[in-house]
Amino acid sequence: MIQFTNVKKTYDSNLTEALHDVSFVIEDGEFVFLVGPSGSGKSTILKLITAEERITSGGILVGDFDLGKLKKRKVPYLRRTLGIVFQDFRLIENRTVRGNLEFVMRVVNTSNKVIKERIPYVLDLVGLSDKADCYPNELSGGEQQRVAIARALVNNPSTIIADEPTGNLDPERSYELMCLLEKINQLGTTILIVTHERDLVNCFNKRVITIDNGYVTSDMENGLYDYETI
């Protein structure tokens, strides 16, 4: 569960108030789109969830972690409950697909036995079993993003957060990727996607939280991406 309660965030560097009294709850197993124009505060929300930034006031709960009180040394353990997918994939170029997945499993002290079992399962889930020994530059953009999703999944997080995951993909690949995330969601993982892709959001008929100028302007089950009319 992710719960925002009257969250305010002001950046110290330029005193910009990025979020004003933002409140919402994402229950376990939900599939949520977070939409809004550039500079609306979407990225700030993601940074607060991953504890890259600290709240100015209010409260955030992510699973069992109270981020207002979270000690610095506990941040890695919070992040282990989250899988993060970036627009630019952020794969390690000199490692194979398997190497990229193994790398993030080693980071959280996973044993060799579990690594050997888990990687083929996750690669099969994202449809890349035959690409395990390829390097990222040998893959298409869509495949690279699927590797990024596999990497986010491999440590079995409760939530996957995707920041503009389809930003570098054509519409067809974007649709496939969303289908993949929907499939992962059906297996029990909470999905939070930040996106600009209006058609894609409208096509999946999921919960949509719209944020504009630091305020939550709409939060609708089976919603549409239509913030311009608000």
Place this chain on the structure above:
Amino acid sequence: MRRFNLFYYIKQGFHGAGSHGFMTFASIGIMACCLLIMGSFSLLAINLEHNLAALMAENEFLAYVDDSYDDQTAQTLESEITAIENVASCTFISREEALANYVGELEDTSLYADVPASALRARFSVQVHDIEQLQATLDEVEAIEGVVKINAALDVADGFVTMRNVMVIIALVMVVILIIVSFFIISNAIKLATSSREREIAIMKMVGATNSFVRWPFVVEGLILGLGSSLVAMLAQWGVYQLLVEAVSVYSHVQLINIIPFEALASTVAIAFCGIGLFVGVLGSVTTIRKFLLV
């Protein structure tokens, strides 16, 4: 630390050092040079100290005994002089021995053939442990009843002390400067390694790596650089020292300089080089990696 993590850190440390071959080579080379200069100054200081200590040990003063004392009475003062803490040894020289010594140093002894021994005073030749305490010792000896005069080369003693102190200060300053230089060299090597792996570090942090997990491979890399530098510097120091010993041995008939054999210093040099190398290597890597851990 789990065992497979330890192997992972070591593997990653070697991988990091290997993947920046030229920088690793340059860092080891430059740091080895620093250690070599540092070691050379220290060994020079140790040898000078050794030679000065030998010279200082030979530094003695004479305590003259009252004219009215005969030799037997004069010798009773020896126990009082040796009882002084800083006195290393004390030798009685009778009037006859003093005259014989004096005349023996002259080319033409006939001039002193008729000089009676009673023209000279009986005396004690006194050697001290610590030349820096010479003045205090002289005062104590002079205070003994029966001792009427002291003849000591205080200027020479002061010269030895000043020379030793200056040498120790120069050696210390050089060591500190070169440690700082080495620290920056290692920092730069690690900085290069970290900046090329910034993406990996960011990914590690985002998937929940603890700071120690990120830091350890770089610490291992710092250890490799430090240890590599120490080994190279040790071998180079050995070679340089042997060349110096051979060069000095050409003038061995002079017997002015007594060089300590390298074998006697090797273990100390090895421990010092390894200690400094490892310390600088680890400190350099830990301080450099710190800013990458703030994500």
